[in-house]
Amino acid sequence: MATELTETSPTVLGTWPTPLEAAPRLAQAIGLGAADLWVKRDDLTGLGGGGNKVRKLEWLCGAALGRGADTLVTCGAAQSNHARLTAAAGARLGLDVVLVLAGSATDPGGGNVALDGLMGASVVWAGDVAHEALDPLALAVVDQLRQEGARPELIPYGGSSVLGARGYVACGLELLHQAPDLGTVVTALGSGGTMAGLVHALGCRRVLGVDCGAIEHPARTVGTLVAGLAGAPSRPDELRIRLDHVGAGYAVLTEPVMDALTLAARTEGLILDPIYTGRALAGLMSAVEDEEIKSGERTILLHSGGLPGLFGHAGAVARATGALAEFPRR
Numbered sequence: 001m002a003t004e005l006t007e008t009s010p011t012v013l014g015t016w017p018t019p020l021e022a023a024p025r026l027a028q029a030i031g032l033g034a035a036d037l038w039v040k041r042d043d044l045t046g047l048g049g050g051g052n053k054v055r056k057l058e059w060l061c062g063a064a065l066g067r068g069a070d071t072l073v074t075c076g077a078a079q080s081n082h083a084r085l086t087a088a089a090g091a092r093l094g095l096d097v098v099l100v101l102a103g104s105a106t107d108p109g110g111g112n113v114a115l116d117g118l119m120g121a122s123v124v125w126a127g128d129v130a131h132e133a134l135d136p137l138a139l140a141v142v143d144q145l146r147q148e149g150a151r152p153e154l155i156p157y158g159g160s161s162v163l164g165a166r167g168y169v170a171c172g173l174e175l176l177h178q179a180p181d182l183g184t185v186v187t188a189l190g191s192g193g194t195m196a197g198l199v200h201a202l203g204c205r206r207v208l209g210v211d212c213g214a215i216e217h218p219a220r221t222v223g224t225l226v227a228g229l230a231g232a233p234s235r236p237d238e239l240r241i242r243l244d245h246v247g248a249g250y251a252v253l254t255e256p257v258m259d260a261l262t263l264a265a266r267t268e269g270l271i272l273d274p275i276y277t278g279r280a281l282a283g284l285m286s287a288v289e290d291e292e293i294k295s296g297e298r299t300i301l302l303h304s305g306g307l308p309g310l311f312g313h314a315g316a317v318a319r320a321t322g323a324l325a326e327f328p329r330r
């Protein structure tokens, strides 16, 4: 039975629906049946190199335009995909963009930072700070812009407000059209809005979040967003969240993630990133190993984007380059 799509954003920035593709060689390599594993290609959302934040930004930018904003302000890590896509949304909509980023201008750039510059964003370098310290700095930028006569709109960290999470309610409904028999959707959990939207659309049982270590209390944060979407209390203890792939922290590459990146690339030509989607696949592989996910069920890996972040991660680039085989092999 087809479910009616009811969640339509006011501002279209992406290309919808994104494809749902079979991944039979990767499925068999991780111990599933060939028909069990599918990839939701939200890396192909179109705008600015693509990725999950496009769905959230449609809602957040729609609200900003409704309030007459002329400038978008947001914050994140230096290699934030969300910041890059906010820069892209601003370019598409003719709005100025100011990014408050952790790090400094002298850090190695590349990846998302290069794209931020290409798309015309301005940056405030916040130094070596945790993400909680970025919010007040972004608010200070908003105040300063107002004093200068601009009409700034603050886009939340990771785009993860209740409004932004509605983009992933739409993705959940899209998935129900494409795969009514879906068992589990596996997603990276960063700031939490992606998982929260999927949970609202599909229920706790069908969504597995793999925490990336971006926030301190992932279950509480996702639970609060789910409650906001439903307008009713939620049960964070019922959320399925794996915490076993954070490793030494958000920006630090782990061996299971490097293995997952390599496997996806070599079985399907599928490029994941070292912070988010690589962790999602590593978590999925652990879930198959400990039988949280089983053969015979339709499992969907949400490919939420992040390719520029791969090129901005020196460790991952060095490992990938070092793996290049010379011919003839010795």
Ligand SMILES: Cc1ncc(COP(=O)(O)O)c(C=O)c1O
Binding pocket: 051, 052, 080, 081, 082, 158, 160, 188, 189, 190, 191, 192, 193, 194, 195, 273, 276, 277, 304, 305, 306
């Ligand atoms: C590529 C990618 N995947 C997944 C996520 C996680 O999404 P969320 O912040 O909604 O939890 C992010 C967040 O920045 C991301 O950039």
